[in-house]
Amino acid sequence: MNTQLQDSIEYLRSKITRVPEIAVVLGSGLGDFAKQIKNPVVIPTSEIPHYPISTVQGHAGKIIFGTLESDDRKSNELIVFQGRIHLYESNDIQKVVYPIRIAAELGVQKLIVTNAAGGINRNFDSGTLMFIRDYINLTGENPLIGTKELNETTSLQKYPTLSTSLLNKAKSIAEMNGILTKEGVYCWTKGPSYETAAEIRMMASMGADAVGMSTVPEIIVAHNYGIEILGISCITNMATGISLTKLNHEEVTETANRVKNDFTKLVNEIIFEMG
Numbered sequence: 001m002n003t004q005l006q007d008s009i010e011y012l013r014s015k016i017t018r019v020p021e022i023a024v025v026l027g028s029g030l031g032d033f034a035k036q037i038k039n040p041v042v043i044p045t046s047e048i049p050h051y052p053i054s055t056v057q058g059h060a061g062k063i064i065f066g067t068l069e070s071d072d073r074k075s076n077e078l079i080v081f082q083g084r085i086h087l088y089e090s091n092d093i094q095k096v097v098y099p100i101r102i103a104a105e106l107g108v109q110k111l112i113v114t115n116a117a118g119g120i121n122r123n124f125d126s127g128t129l130m131f132i133r134d135y136i137n138l139t140g141e142n143p144l145i146g147t148k149e150l151n152e153t154t155s156l157q158k159y160p161t162l163s164t165s166l167l168n169k170a171k172s173i174a175e176m177n178g179i180l181t182k183e184g185v186y187c188w189t190k191g192p193s194y195e196t197a198a199e200i201r202m203m204a205s206m207g208a209d210a211v212g213m214s215t216v217p218e219i220i221v222a223h224n225y226g227i228e229i230l231g232i233s234c235i236t237n238m239a240t241g242i243s244l245t246k247l248n249h250e251e252v253t254e255t256a257n258r259v260k261n262d263f264t265k266l267v268n269e270i271i272f273e274m275g
C-alpha cells in the first residue's frame with residue numbers, strides 16, 4: 001500500500017470502531033440512499049488526507065459508515081461512498097479508483113456499485129433499473145496499468161468479473177419485492193460529452209444495453225482485490241438517437257429522483273439479504 005493510501009486509511013480507522021464488510025458506491029442523484037443508515041459516522045471526503053476531490057454537481061463527497069436496521073433485521077457493516085470521481089474530471093484514473101482501494105484495504109469483501117446511465121436497449125425506459133451483467137470498456141484505459149498489481153487468481157477467472165451469484169440473488173430479491181428490473185451490458189466511455197447517435201448505434205451492435213462514464217474502473221480494481229461485485233444502473237435517459245430529445249444533466253438527476261424510492265428499497269433489501 002502506498003503512503004498516501006496509508007494516511008487515508010489511518011485517518012478513517014481513527015473514526016470507526018467496526019470493520020466495514022460491504023461497500024456501496026452511489027451514482028449521480030442516488031445519494032439519498034445514505035439517509036437510511038442508522039447512527040451513521042459521516043466523514044466529508046475533504047477531511048480525508050489525499051482523498052481526491054470531485055467537481056461534479058450532485059456528487060456530494062461523503063463517506064458514511066454504519067448499518068441498516070429495520071424491526072428485526074440488521075445489516076452487515078457498510079461503507080457508503082456518496083459521490084464519486086470521474087475520469088473526465090482529471091484524467092487521472094488512480095483518483096477514480098481511490099475509494100475502492102480504501103474499501104478494500106479496510107477489509108470490504110462485497111461491493112454494490114451504482115450509476116446513472118443512458119439506455120441503449122430499446123426495451124428500456126428512462127427510470128429502468130438495470131443489473132449490470134457484464135461490461136464493455138471503450139476507453140482503452142485500465143486502472144491496473146503500471147501498477148504491477150494484476151492479481152493472477154482473479155484475472156485468471158475467465159468469467160465473470162461481476163458476481164453471478166450476487167446477480168441472481170439480487171434478481172430474486174427484486175422480484176420478491178415487486179420491483180421491476182432488467183439486466184444488461186454496461187458500456188464505459190470517457191465523456192464528458194455525451195455520445196453521438198452513430199456511437200450509440202455502434203455500441204448497440206456490440207451488445208451494449210446502457211452507456212455511462214463511470215463504474216468500470218471501480219469494478220476492475222475491486223475484482224483485482226477479490227471483492228464480489230454487484231452493479232446497478234439507473235437508466236436516467238435514453239441514449240442519443242434512441243431518444244430524440246436532447247440530453248442534459250438535469251434530466252439525469254430528475255429521473256434518479258423519480259426512481260429513488262424503488263432504488264433505495266432494492267439496495268436496502270439486497271444488503272439485508274447479502275449476509
Ligand code: HPA
Nearest residue numbers: 116117118211212213239
Ligand atoms: N451517456 C453517458 N453517460 C450517461 C448518460 C448517457 O446518456 N446518462 C447518464 N449518464
